[in-house]
Amino acid sequence: MSEKAPGTTLPEGIRCSDAEREQVRAALYAAAGEGRLTMDEVEERLGRLERLRYRHELAAVIADLPAPEPNAPRGWQQILTAARTAFAADLAVLGGRTPESTPGRRRLLIIVTVLVGLLIVAGLVAAAVHGFGTDGFEGHGPDAIEHGHGS
Numbered sequence: 001m002s003e004k005a006p007g008t009t010l011p012e013g014i015r016c017s018d019a020e021r022e023q024v025r026a027a028l029y030a031a032a033g034e035g036r037l038t039m040d041e042v043e044e045r046l047g048r049l050e051r052l053r054y055r056h057e058l059a060a061v062i063a064d065l066p067a068p069e070p071n072a073p074r075g076w077q078q079i080l081t082a083a084r085t086a087f088a089a090d091l092a093v094l095g096g097r098t099p100e101s102t103p104g105r106r107r108l109l110i111i112v113t114v115l116v117g118l119l120i121v122a123g124l125v126a127a128a129v130h131g132f133g134t135d136g137f138e139g140h141g142p143d144a145i146e147h148g149h150g151s
Helices: 017-034 039-051 055-060 076-094 104-128
Strands: none
Touching: 017 039, 017 055, 039 055, 076 104
């Protein structure tokens, strides 16, 4: 390495932080989730990532991957955006505005899912009305207060 005056560094000689490594790690996981990298490739790059010390070396680990979109949602926003998109697509299929890739199958799946959800809600409402306790229906009659079951 060449001698430099004290206090001066080369731009590529700047050490990377744990947060910068974490950004690269997240980009690798995202690329694996998109099918751009296999798990073996991700493991190999993660191993290499832990040995790197300088910022310019980090860029080499993800140089062959596309840059993330600047306005792409992150964290829970990404999950909520995906759920919202899927819900809108399901509504479009149910409304007949969008053709199905496998006619009838997606519509049936949506209807079954909605019915199961309604049954769960009905069960919770019935349990709330009749009580969740072990005393069943006996403790909820008009004379429950007289027998010490009420408040």
